[in-house]
Amino acid sequence: MNTGLYIDFEKPVIELEKRIDEMRELATDENLELGREIRLLEHKLKKLREETFSRLTRWQRIQLARHPLRPYAAEYIELMTTDYIALHGDRAFADDRALIGGFAKLDELPVMVIGQQKGRTTKEKLAHNFGMCHPEGYRKALRLMRLAARFGRPILILIDTPGAFPGIGAEERGQAEAIARNIRDMAQLETPIVVVVIGEGASGGALGVGIGDRVLMLENSWYSVIGPEACAAILWKDHPNPVEKAPDAAEALRPTAQDVKEFGIIDDVLAEPLGGAHRDPETQALTIKKAVLARFQELSALPVVELIRQRHEKYRKMGKFSE
Amino acid sequence: MEWFRKNKERLVRQEKKTIPDGIWTKCTSCGEIVYGRELERLLWVCPACHYHFQIRYNQYIALLLDDGKLDEFDASLSSVDPLHFEDRISYPERISKTQQKTGINDAIICGIGRIDGRTISFGVMDFSFIGGSMGSVVGEKVARAIERSLDRRIPLVLISCSGGARMQEGIYSLMQMAKTCVLLAELREAKIPYISVLTNPTTGGVTASFASLGDVIVAEPQALVGFAGPRVIRQTIRQELPEGFQSSEFIRDHGFLDIIAPRAELRKTLSLLLEYMCGPQAGIHQSLKEGPAT
CATH class of the missing domain: 4.10.860 (DNA Excision Repair, Uvrb; Chain A)
Structure with missing residues (x-):
């Protein structure tokens, strides 16, 4: 290393x-x-x-989630699956390369795998837009998911995004609508969905492909309503360089896998090799594959009506308030 | 030299006013000075530039619902502090101060009302409550408003006004997007109409959830509507944003909004839309067979 x-x-x-x-x-x-x-x-x-x-502190975990060597979705697909066949395009505007996906086999099980892809080299980073989807990325995801549901294939989603892209084109093409529609329509998909947050799960950008029957997070991943830097910029707006306060914002936001599990928002935390997923990608891929297959097996026992009922109930219950 | 000293006590920090009161009000958009009573008569729309001032929940209730009356539900729902979130002040302190200042428990008021005699499930957001941000209370109240629509088979009308998710509730506030959208999926299947009304501003997590999922979407003129805030976009792409970017007119021209309704026409617009989407569903064949009433 x-x-x-x-x-x-x-x-x-x-x-x-x-x-x-x-x-x-x-x-x-x-x-x-x-x-x-x-x-x-x-x-x-x-x-x-x-x-x-x-x-590890929360900030250290966030740093590991963003580690320059951390395995990205494409590597996990490579390591976990066989016969992967990538599919492209949203059939409306473009093929958003921040989101990859296609048919693949997990051991013998045919699935639809979808992942947010960041890219390693500068060239790849630009091609994949650092894992920040445009609306066409969310629409491509929905298209692939519907395809999977129609042919009875379970869906595996790998989340890794610093956020949905905030740009002119993204707004013109309805970033908000794309995310909202995905959330609504994923609730109705008649096939099991397992979501794994493998790195960064930033806000609506993650949730736009994040509705699942089971949601898992890697030990050093994070999932939050806002990233620590953006949160720091709001909380310490008078600070000359609020980015310095990101570690404090991370403490306040409680975005780690352990936090989110404690809040009851996700189902399980998947262990990483000591020091992080990048220290042993093969082992990490195997851990994910085993966990996902077990969840698919569990979910396949449910009749579709019950599957969807439970999915709705899962999200209906989220929130803390007094009455 | 006593006369030379500034009397510091007189320098009271002025709260930024978004809701016009007092006798004269200056339009925040064009600077026109308007007499308060006149502004009220014009439904808080500037007579010179048609800028729609932000108004509060009770003003929308008065404007839109029969007899200006809402039978409020879930009024007692109140935020807790699941993250023990501290910024300049603690979150519970921020909540209780805001409750005292605004007279409401959170950023949305929901209940049952009528428009031209038609019973609807209604919700209206209030920007004066922490920027209309959506935490667990807003999410839960929207969810229950949708459930009232489902249970009673009555249409849903939601007036959005929000800066987005409520940061202080962390992942819980993000999941309110999921909660509301999942219930809207049920409403859609039940074929119960939902009209989403966007007011200035509607951004972030509210736009990226229930506000964008109306069967018909209506907005007030010149409202800021978008996913990311203009400041964030400017910082990301490091270029100036086009004129009128993220306005109601902009999103209508890009295909994400049906109708821009000036405030004075909002009630009429909603009433007509409800008439088209509710009422007996005889189907096209039957209505053609019966022919027009003579």
Whole structure:
């Protein structure tokens, strides 16, 4: 994992890993002294990893959710599924590449998989618009979901977005309407829907593909009504640089998987490898696949009418107030 | 030198007035000075530029419903503080101060009323309550208003005015978008009409949920309607926004709004729409067979 891409609090761990790797290269069978030192450092590394990653602050989790090496939807589709066949376009305006999807097989189960895709390199980031959908992205998603429902295929949705795109074209083409319609129509889809937040779940941009019978979140993902930076800009509007206050806003918003689970909004938190999904994408993909297949199995036992009734009831109950 | 000193006590910070009172009012859009009584007679619409002043829930009730009367439901619903949210003041303190200032418990008033004798489930948002923001109370009250429509098979009319979701309630406020839209799916299946009325401003989570899902959508002229706020868009794309961007007229021209109704015509517009969408559903064949009344 020596790519030079890390976030500040990971640095001591990464540096120690690098040192151990270098020593291993020098070590030979004869050099017992070096071997012993490596074992000592490995012990130290194990402790350091645990110290660093076992009690993460909310802000650190958000940083992991945005980690430059974090696996994106396309990688999970690659790792989890076979025979993926990508589908394109909303049949009205364009093919929004911030949202990818198509038929795929999860083990033997044919599903429709849909994901918000961020892109790794600058070129990819631009092509996928950093995972920020335009209305055509939401409409493409709905088209694919309806297709799945019509042919009795369950739907898996991978959420990872810093928000729906705020731009002129997006407003002209009805960003709000696209999101609202998706929410309403997803409520009626006659097939099981499992949603997994794999990275960032920012506001309406996430909810626009976020209605499901089961909603799961990865351990270091977040889901909130507003991102920490935008929240900080509102709360500390007199501050010369409100972005500095984003960690405080993150504390106030309680957006982590653990928070949202505690609020009863999502069904389960899926464990990540120690240090985050990017440290072992294969294992992470397997964790997601197993969890999703188990949920599909559970949901497939329900008659469609009951499935939809329970979906409605799930969302009907959300909210806290006094009366 | 006593005369030279400024009397600081006189410098009282003026609350920004969105609702005109006092004798003379300056139009926030064109600067025209209008006499208060005259403005009231004109339904708080500037006679010079037709700017629609923001008005409160009770003014819409008076304007739209028969006898200016709403049989209010769920008035006791009140916010709690699920996140223990602190900004400059704590959220519970913000709520109780706003309740005292506005005389209402949250940003929407719902109930049963009539328009030209037709019973409807009605809800009207009030911007003076934390910018008309939607938290659990607004979401729940909208949900119950939809359920009253379903239970009694009466049409739904919602007047929106909102800056979006209520940040202080975090993920709970986001999920109110889901709650309201899921219930609107049921209303749609039940073939019960829903008219959404957009007023200045309707943005964010309210636009991206129930406000955009009317069978027919009506807006007041020149209202700001959009998903992202203009400031956020300007910051993101780093260019100036076109003239009239995100106005009622703009979204109508882009196909997301049916009717722009000046305030004076709003009641008539709603009444006629309800007549078309309610009433006996004999079907086209039967009405043709019977022929026009002679």
